[in-house]
Amino acid sequence: MRNRTILIVDDEPRSREGMKKMLASWAAGQCELLTADNGFAALRIAEGTAVDLMITDIRMPQINGLSLVAQLREKAAARQPAVILISGHAEFEYAQQAIQLSVVDYLLKPISREKLIAAVEKALKAGEERERILLMQKMADPELVAVAGGEASLSDPVRGAIQYVDAHMGEAVSLKEAADHVHLNGSYLSTLFKEQIGMTFSEYVARRKMQKAKELLVKTNLPIAAIAERVGYQTAKYFNKLFKEYESMSPGQYRTEMQQADAGI
Template sequence: MYRILIVDDEPMIRRGLQKLVEQSELPIESLRTADNGAQAMERIQEERPDFLFTDIRMPKMDGLALCERIAEMDADIQVVVISGYGDFEYAQKCLSYGVKEYLLKPVNIKAFQQVLAKLIQNKSKISSESFVAVTMLEGWATQLEQAVWLLQEEELARLVGSMSVELCGYKLKLNRFSEVLQELHMLVQQRLKARDVFGVQDELDLQGAVSEEELLERFEAAVSGILQELRAKRKGKQKDPIEEAKQYMEKRLAEDVSLEEVAEYVGLNPSYFSQLFKQSTNETFVQYRTRRRMEKAKKLLEQPQWRITDISGEVGYADHPHFTKTFKKYEGCLPSEYRHKMGIR
């Protein structure tokens, strides 16, 4: 089963590549897309793909920067660069970041299938290396989660020590060793979340580690940190990050506050914060912000001294027509019509 991520800012090209993947009849575990490199990095943090197809020219983070970030991760993600003829020099630069294949726009079926065949062949070679059985990881995750849940610090340290000895015996490459720990950490998190433990930070930073010992030290520190956070939460000393986020946003409805900014404020990874926010509010970050802006706009519209053009800026819309359009979509009428309903002329 393969995980594939397609990155391109043009919807038509994304859909075209999706269709080519689907026509290949590959056993697909997941097929996801991203509009740009920044969004692609979020997708990669959520679930690491086996194959990644990326355009060169994109807003926020282009394909070249994305390839560089992936190379820094030392991950077994096979990257295919898609470029126009005029971007060939950029595509060549990607070679220094470990990109082995590129496709020229417009992508034709034959070229795509040939590249896909090479990716599968490379994946088969990589998969033939030593690996840790999923059942082994599942067993370790269950034991670690149990020790964290019961706040058993000594047992947690013993389990990590025992697991470390076994894991080192597999003689994995350093990047694969890192991936196993990432997977194990994720499994522990999943088990805790199943118990409604959502307030723990789930980012495991292994970037830059130069040895198995360093990787294991960081892993142990991370799971121990979860235990400490859980202990503090049970004592009622832990602040609710979502309530903190709401208060932060409420004071800045007139500003263009991003999800990343709020996540940094509450000390959470943006991807995890996004999931946690949706889980806690049943709304996405953008949906919640829009609703709060519109609710504030309604309160201001009910006060005759406020001009409608001023209200749009007060709730974060520098573009007045955009505010009017959003308000109508939310409330079902224009701001001026809402005022008439309130008896304000």
Template sequence: MERTYTLMLVEDERNILYGMKNAILCHKPQVTDILTAENGREALELLEERVPDIIITDIRMPEVDGTELVRRIREQGYEMPVIILTAMTDFAIARDLIHYQIQNYIVKPFSIEEILKETEVAIGELKKRSQMKMAQKIVKEFPELVETPPSSENQLISQAVEYISSHLDGAASLNDISGALHVSKAYLSTLFKREMNTTVTDFVTKQRMKEAKKLLLETDMLVSEIYLKVGYQSDKYFIKVFKEMEGVTPLAYRKRWK
């Protein structure tokens, strides 16, 4: 299931404020909740209750303006994408906020298309951050998932390992590998066991499970998509093998770590 996002709109002109809100809710289904504030003070009060994923704020507002709002947001450690709305006459002021890592500036009068485009860019940035965070977590907590498959100085076995790595989603049986390398099954089986200290079948299974775990952690793919991606023709058999190796079902594994 795709993640949804909360957005905060800060604008003292109500017709603009609610026009943006309605347009985003109508055209961006990923945004399911929009918080509204008519000045920076209201926005800061809202932040104490809920932290949005994205903020779109005007610069010129009463009480606490957009400049002060952005400064205080960053000082409090919030890193969400911030989009600035500014009149051309205030652009020099808005540009001084660049060191606060502003996503972009939209100059008034603006079109709804510009708002929707920048909202989509912000969602893309959040997805990218999430993927990077998950990748860092995997490297730290699951180093075995990012390690390259064990290799051998024997050229034939190296070729076999390379074949397996590139055919996890398809035919990677002993018969397939020996046929591709033009050697007998018996010879390849004996040599593989001696060099790798495991059977071809067990090695293939471990590599497929490793890839399945990466997909469970790094993506939102369904189990019904993952089992095909790692070369299984039956979801029940895939789940059975996964549980035998990991002690939990694929969905429980994802829920536990993600």
């Protein structure tokens, strides 16, 4: 994971440089600290740099801190920095707008080193959790998400077949094995499965195996052949072929793309 980038926006040089100095000693080179003395400069930086956290004063000329955050939110970019607002005035209206803009924290000047660092650590942690969720969403198969969302309405045999697939991910699961497990004949389970899941049993198994493979590609450094084996395919060649059918790219290409996405968020 790359170093985090923190942007400090304040039109008062003493306040701006004071916060930078406090954070520099805390970060010990693990964060890039950028500064801007007005909202326009901050917007330019945010457009060209992946900013993880923005700390901005509210009262500034031309573009105040609240307008600055609102403009960043309006851009609706995939990447949105976490935000800490600072102010010399404890005004309810400011706090109210901060909540509406999903601001992580709202600090009053003068800011102590302890309070600033605690707020920054909280904001960066919140940002990392949001990034993790975004990455998981990018990996998720919409068809499987829909199945999981409607699992409560499934019949016991179909739910049991799904559980059987999950428990035997490293094997070549057959409809007959799943049917035997839920004490039905294969033909009847096949019909039930298609009616309730919206896809055939074999397609569900393939999608579930591809989902597990994607998780292993992103979260481990296992070779492709080892991942193929873990999801129940004896040959990497067939696994590669099937993966490409579902993801429109090879497992190796998928791993590279997701690693780049992870490094960029």
